[in-house]
Structure formats: structure tokens, C-alpha cells
Amino acid sequence: MFEFPDVRFNLGDYAEAVVQWLRETFSLLFDWIFQVGVSTINGINDGLELIPWWLFILIVIALGWYLQRWISGLLYGLFLFIIGTFDYWSEMLTTLSIVMSAVLVCLIIGVPLGILMAFSKWFSIIMRPILDAMQTMPSFIYLIPAIFFFGLGNVSAIFATIIYAVPPVIRLTELAIRGVSPSMVESAQSFGSSKGQTLWKVQLPQAVPTIMAGVNQTTMMALAMVVIASMVGARGLGEDVLIAINTVNFSLGFEAGLSIVFIAIIIDRLTSGVADKIQKHRRVAA
Structure with a gap:
């Protein structure tokens, strides 16, 4: 049996040194990002909590009716009502705040990068392996630098979620620009x-x-990070799932998990509905 040479290439040590250098050199920047992140999440969450539960459900029903069919709107409203009966309304709003904050940052970063990739062949060649690595790297790995830069909490959750969820909107923006006649x-x-x-x-x-298809995929990937992000102190439905896992509480895990499924279905259908509406308007205009 052949043995591999006793050689150790400590690439991880170099990566750790780079992260340590970034933290020490740009500490003020990371502190500013932390404050902005906290303010954004709290602002969105406070805004959502100002909406009465019944009005929130009516808004979702109206959106489902307008973007798809009336029965779809009623179904989405029923999903939200069921989440409320689970006593997870506040946790759901917190989860939505985290997801909306992450998706907003993904759009701010992703759309311009996608446009640059569409206009620059060399920039596209450089970015593609980076995006491949971001999508294939185990999502748990992103929690390590998140904790290192921002500590435990929702900001770390957003940081890790952005890295995991931003590639689809970048790729599809590039594809969309290149696909124009x-x-x-x-x-x-x-x-x-x-x-x-x-x-x-x-x-x-x-x-x-x-x-918009990229926005849909990014949103769904951000929602998929909810449970993983709870490991760095993120609040919301993911935290309840994590507690259920740690305590082997099937009832808690089922209700919290089902609530995440309901939210995922609503977000997926509504964002897809927006894309379909835009496509129909384009065809009519043409």
C-alpha cells in the first residue's frame, strides 16, 4: 500500500490569518456594518409588528389573488392563520425580517455584479469560480467568519445568509443581460x-x-438558511427548530418546521407571480 508523503500544507492557517487581518484592519467598518444591520432588522421587524395580524393576512390574500388566483390568496391566508394558531406569529415576523434584510443586501450587491459580469468577459471569468465556491461550500462554514466579525446574533445570520444566497441573483442577472436581443x-x-x-x-x-427568477431563488436560499443561522444566535422560527432538535421535541419541531414550509410556499408563489405578471405585461406591450 502506497503512503502519501508526510507533507502538511496549512492553507487553513493562512485563511485564518487573512480573516484576522481583516478584522483588525477594518474593525470600524465591521462595527458600522453591525450597527446598520441591527437597525435594518429592527426597523423591518418593528414595521411588520405594527401591522395587525388580520390586516397582514388580508394583504397576503390580496397579493395572492392579484398575482395568481383568488383560491391561491385564500390558501396563503390560511397558512398564515395556522402559523398564528401555533403561537409563532412573532417568530414568523422575525424570520421575515432576517430574510428580507438579507435579500435586500443580496440585490444591492448581486444586480450590479451581474451587470458587470455581463459587460466584462474577464470579470465574468474571475467571478464564476468564486460563485461556484460560494454555492458548493458547506453553509455551516459561513457561520465561522460571521461569528468572528459580528459575534452571535441576527447580523451574523444575515452575513452568512448573504454569502450563501447571493450567487443566484448574480448569475441570473448576467444571464438576463446577455440574453437581451x-x-x-x-x-x-x-x-x-x-x-x-x-x-x-x-x-x-x-x-x-x-x-426576478434570480430574486426568487435567492429568497428561497435565504429562507433555507433560517435553521442554520439559528446556530449563531438568530431568532425566529429557526431557533425553535434548533431547540426542538436539541430537546428531541417532535411537536415543537413539527409546528416550527411546518411554519417555515408555509412561509417558503407563500414567498415562492408570490415572487413567481410577480415575474409572471411582468412577463405578461411585456407580451401585451409587444
Whole structure:
């Protein structure tokens, strides 16, 4: 039997040194990000809690009715009502606050990066293996730098969620921009439009349905991180699932898990409905 040479390449030590250097060098930046993150989550959560439960359910029913069918809206309203009967309404709002904060940051980061990848072949070549690594790396690994930079809490959860969930919106934004008909771009430029005007008035409007598909995937991946993020102190439904696992409480785990499933279904269908509506309006306009 052949034995591998007794050689140890301590790549992990170098990675740890880089993270340590980042924390010491940019401590003020990370502190500022922490404060902004806390303010954003608390602001969204406070805003959601101001909405009475019955009005929140009516809004979701109306959205489901408008974006899909009336029976879909009633079903989504029933899902929310069931979550309320589980006494998880507050936890659900906290989970939504974390997911919405993470998705908002993913869009702020992901859409511009996707546009840059669409316009720069070299930037796209550099970014693709990075995005591959972000999507294939075990999601638990992201919790380590999150704790190191921000400690335990919701901000660490958002940090880890962003790394895990941002690749789809970047990839689909690039795909959407590249997929715009070259003839439409050439026509806009022939009428004197600059690259910026062509992007804003032609390419982005045409790319919106595909970008919305990226938003949908990013949102679902952010929601999938809810339970994992609870390991770094994130509140919400994921925390109840984690408690159920630690205490082998099937009842608690079933109700909290089912609540996450209901939220995932509602978010998935509503975001898909927005993309479908945009696509229909495009066809009518055409």
C-alpha cells in the first residue's frame, strides 16, 4: 500500500490569518456594518409588528389573488392563520425580517455584479469560480467568519445568509443581460443611446423577468438558511427548530418546521407571480 508523503500544507492557517487581518484592519467598518444591520432588522421587524395580524393576512390574500388566483390568496391566508394558531406569529415576523434584510443586501450587491459580469468577459471569468465556491461550500462554514466579525446574533445570520444566497441573483442577472436581443441593443445605439441609456431603457427592462427568477431563488436560499443561522444566535422560527432538535421535541419541531414550509410556499408563489405578471405585461406591450 502506497503512503502519501508526510507533507502538511496549512492553507487553513493562512485563511485564518487573512480573516484576522481583516478584522483588525477594518474593525470600524465591521462595527458600522453591525450597527446598520441591527437597525435594518429592527426597523423591518418593528414595521411588520405594527401591522395587525388580520390586516397582514388580508394583504397576503390580496397579493395572492392579484398575482395568481383568488383560491391561491385564500390558501396563503390560511397558512398564515395556522402559523398564528401555533403561537409563532412573532417568530414568523422575525424570520421575515432576517430574510428580507438579507435579500435586500443580496440585490444591492448581486444586480450590479451581474451587470458587470455581463459587460466584462474577464470579470465574468474571475467571478464564476468564486460563485461556484460560494454555492458548493458547506453553509455551516459561513457561520465561522460571521461569528468572528459580528459575534452571535441576527447580523451574523444575515452575513452568512448573504454569502450563501447571493450567487443566484448574480448569475441570473448576467444571464438576463446577455440574453437581451442584440438587434434591440443595436437599434437603441443606432438612435444615439449611450451604453448607460441602453442598459437602463432597453436591457434592464427586458431582463427583469429573469432577474426576478434570480430574486426568487435567492429568497428561497435565504429562507433555507433560517435553521442554520439559528446556530449563531438568530431568532425566529429557526431557533425553535434548533431547540426542538436539541430537546428531541417532535411537536415543537413539527409546528416550527411546518411554519417555515408555509412561509417558503407563500414567498415562492408570490415572487413567481410577480415575474409572471411582468412577463405578461411585456407580451401585451409587444
